[in-house]
Amino acid sequence: MSIENLTADSPVETDPSWHVISVEDALERIDSRASGISTAEAEERLKRYGTNELVDRGGKPAWKILWEQFTSVMVLILIAATFLSLILGKFLEAGAIGGIVLMFALLGFYQEYRAEKAIAALRQMTVPTVRVRRDGVTVSVPARQVVPGDVVHLDAGTVVPADLRLLEVVSLRIQEAALTGESEAVDKKTTPLAGEDLPVGDRINMAFSGTEVTYGRGVGLVIATGMATQLGRIADLLQGVTSEQTPLQARLDHVGKQLALLGVVVAGVVAILGALGGETWSNLVLTAISVAVAVIPEGLPAVVTFTLAVGAQRMLRRNALVRKLPAVETLGSVTTICSDKTGTLTQNKMTVSTLVLPDGTWTPGGDAPSSAALVALAAGALCNNAEIRHVDGEGIKTIGDPTETCLLEAAQAGGIDVVTLRSVMARIGELPFDSERKRMSTRHAPLAGQVPELAQLPQDLDLIFVKGAVDGLLTRATGVFADGAIRALDDAARAWVEDTNKDLASRGQRVLGLAVRLIPPGRTPADPETDLVLVGVVGIIDPPRPEVAAAVATCQGAGIRPVMITGDHPLTAQAIARELGIGRDGGVLTGVELDRLDAEEFDHASRTVNVFARVSPEHKLRLVDSLQRHGQIVAMTGDGVNDAPALKKSDIGVAMGITGTDVSKEASDMVLRDDNFATIIAAVEEGRVIYDNLRRFVSFAVAGNLGKIIVMVGWPIPFLLLPFDGTAAVALLPLQLLWLNLMTDGLLGLAMGKEPAESKVMRRPPHVPGGSLWTGGLGRRTVWIGLVIGFVALGIGFWYHETGNPAWQSMLFTTLAFLQIGQAFATRSHHDSLTTIGWRSNTLLLWIAALVLALQLAALYTPLGVFLRLEPLGAVDLMIAAATGVGLLVLIESVKAVDRRRGVGISIGRH
Ligand SMILES: Nc1ncnc2c1ncn2[C@@H]1O[C@H](COP(=O)(O)OP(=O)(O)OP(=O)(O)O)[C@@H](O)[C@H]1O
Secondary structure (H helix, E strand, O other), X not given: OOHHHHHHOOOOOOOHHHHOOOHHHHHHHOOOOOOOEOHHHHHHHHHHHOOOOOOOOOOOOHXXXXXXXXXXXXXXXXXXXXXHHHHOOOHHHHHHHHHHHHHHHHHHHHHHHHHXXXXXXXXXXXXXXXXXXXXXXXEEEEHHHOOOOOEEEXXXXXXXXXXXXXXXXXXXXXXXXXXXXXXXXXEOOOOXXXXXXXXXXXXXXXXXXXXXXXXXXXXXEEEEOHHHOHHHHOHHHHHOOOOOOOHHHHHHHHHHHHHHHHHHHHHHHHHHXXXXXXXXXXXXXXXXXXXXXXXXXXXXXXXXXXXXXHHHHHHHHOOEEEOOHHHHHHHHHOOEEEEOOOOOOEOOOXXXXXXXXXXXXXOOOOOOOOHHHHHHHHHHHHOOOOEEEXXXXXXXXXXXXXXXXXXXXXXXXXXXXXXHHHHHOOEEEEEEEEOOOOEEEEEEOOOOOOOHHHOOOOOOOEEEEEEEOHHHHHHHEEEEEEOOEEEEOOHHHHHHHHHHHHHHHOOOOEEEEEEEEXXXXXXXXXXXXXXXXXEEEEEEEOOEOOOHHHHHHHHHHOOOEEEEEOOOOHHHHHHHHHHHOOOOOOOEEEHHHHHHOOHHHHHHHHHHOOEEEOOOHHHHHHHHHHHHHOOOOEEEEEOOHHHHHHHHHOOEEEEEOOOOOHHHHHHXXXXXXXXXXXXXXXXXXHHHHHHHHHHHHHHHHHHHHHHHHHHHHHOHHHHHHOOOOOOOOOOOOHHHHHHHHHHHHHHHHHHHOOOOOOOOOOOOOOOOOOOOOOOOOHHHHHHHHHHHHHHHHHHHHHHHHHOOOOOHHHHHHHHHHHHHHHHHHHOOOOOOOHHHHOHHXXXXXXXXXXXXXXXXXXXXXXXXXXXXXXXXXXXXXXXXXXXHHHHHHHHXXXXXXXXXXXXXXXXXXXX
16 A cells, blocks of 8 residues: 555545644634543533444455355254255255254354354454543543544554644654554654645644554544554545464364365265165165265364353453454463563552662651752652642542652652642653663753752752663763762772672662763753763562462473563562562573573573563563474464564463553553463463363264264165164164264353363363374263274164164164264263362253253154154163263263372363
């Protein structure tokens, strides 16, 4: 998409010239003010202009989902079967097969449609909120309620919510790749530009919907919303968002197709056997159809979608919001979790514990601060973007980044009136905080005697206050403020700062240095953050979240390595890591140290070191890459705009719901609604449960179908060898098989998606993603259960047939149903006995089993039986059939018991 296309041919181009007029003219043109519009006006404009949304961006249309149900290989074979039956003049069969195909297709449609809706609803939950000025105050509103004329705030990490004419910028940089394809971020301005028809990419006093703020902050006037924005004009984008298949879905699709083809082959074999036995042509075709129908796992797609969607809901209940369905499954195979420290492992509730000065310390709540302490506290309050507000009913509240709010609170505890201080010491410049520099600076006009607390500082110079990581400040400092005067930063002073830093950090505290630079008014140094005078060092406590230590232990027990990746000091990181049980050995490496490693050493480090400190987002990306190259499945957390590449690269990108930026959320697969590490572990557990349940279902369905194949193939063989009366070449009719598959794969299978966790789910290694479904003994178990089902049913069928019982087919049919009900219960756990897990722990299965039973009885004893060509069975026959089901249940349970005693059993296949 070229830039020209966007401007020249846009059909809804209304007023392209916002970039050539001044800020004041822009405000006037749209009838707004720098303080924003009123709530009433906003409501009125919302009615006039509509909501700020692009026309339905996501999701498959319903007709497409429905169409896909009818075009799968399985269904096509069934449709072919319907036509063959028609040709043979078997109208009832044709109608019934057709009907059941329709039923399966509708079931599949319903499940998939629901899953689509559920995922769309989940995506809706991450729709960003925007800070706008309404009625003169800044409030948060959902992005969809933004209207033309609104004045909105932009910060690093914000996705621009609408098209804006910029009113204020502070080092504002915006990445506009979504619109222009240009990946380099653009520096923004507010001054009018020349040239009405400048291309979008050159309108640098505008910000466009969908682009991303990568740095700085700004304020903009909304000039277009929704479909009237530049983004809204790019039709291509609107169709975007394809729903992805999970790896397992893709593999199961494959299994489905293979089974369908196998069905065709086996059908051919049975037909040949029948032909050898002198069976009639039409009966042969009918038999072939029956076999194909028996083998095809009709319920598979519906059950898989249902299980994944149920899984996403379960995760949501545990505060993990899945944005992409494949994540539900991938979570189960995660081997390494790289987590930020602040806010994820810790509470992000920061309090200043101590302020260390060259000539003493001050503790909030303790004595009155010394004059040196006042300078440091004022520096911390001025070089600070948190706000103090009076909230009705709650009194004075600080709002903003916890690292900054705690500094405001400390200043107030020290007796400084922050609001007054800030109004007197107006800010005239700012270098925003970023996680690469790990510091921020603000510039203020000379004191001129206005602030008594700062009487000891020169009164006629501009002040640049800097706060940030101590190590960085130390390399840029030349002086220290001690005993009311500025002294040279000699070795002793340097050693004092370093020791203080280490001492606080090794106690797990976050350490911030505070510094000032004095500069004649009007002069702008090339790098304002040099020649600094240190005024103090602050120790900040951010306690670990109480539940995280247990989550870390669970994580390790589950064969998953937790890794801490933090921008904080290595000693702080290590102290917190130790407290939480992360990386008892393996030490800590810093970003600088990582940079010194060669590729091989880096790879070694990524696999052995568990704590990485003072890293930048770019290191996160390299770590993910290195881990992935060594076969690890990596979950990576991130909150900042620069974390997006690492989130995208990781197998599970995890964003923070509370503190995360829009950009990080958009790049993620999963959002933690509570920012909590423990929630990742909960999601992993759910992921494993889902994987187990899918494996369980596939094993159940394949064993059942194997049983049915044995019955269908095995049935004609004795008749070939023995004198044949020509009445019994087909064990079961297509309708009967379809019915059975509907009962088992369809209904009982659905209930398997609801199975709760196996007891050992978090005490075993993660499964190999993309690995075989049948590993760990599951293949063997599936086969023998299939053989038992097949031969028991066959045996009973022969017995009834040979004893001349006309209901032999009904008996065969009913036996198969009972066998699979028994199997369904026994398969509820691969290890634990049914008595341990409790009959009632999956009530859905109980209900569905009851329903299946009722439907089976209806098939035998109501007019439905005529349709299905079944004869009623006597009570004894019923009991025999039921006994086979109970027998299979007991048999599987006994095998599990023996396995448990021998310490073996179904495993997940990674050792
Ligand atoms: N608002 C701030 N102003 C100035 N410096 C800051 C600010 N916040 C953090 N720092 C400094 O930057 C360092 C890194 O902070 P950053 O926010 O990048 O990492 P973090 O949040 O501690 O790490 P993570 O969340 O990745 O565990 C901190 O140790 C601190 O020294």
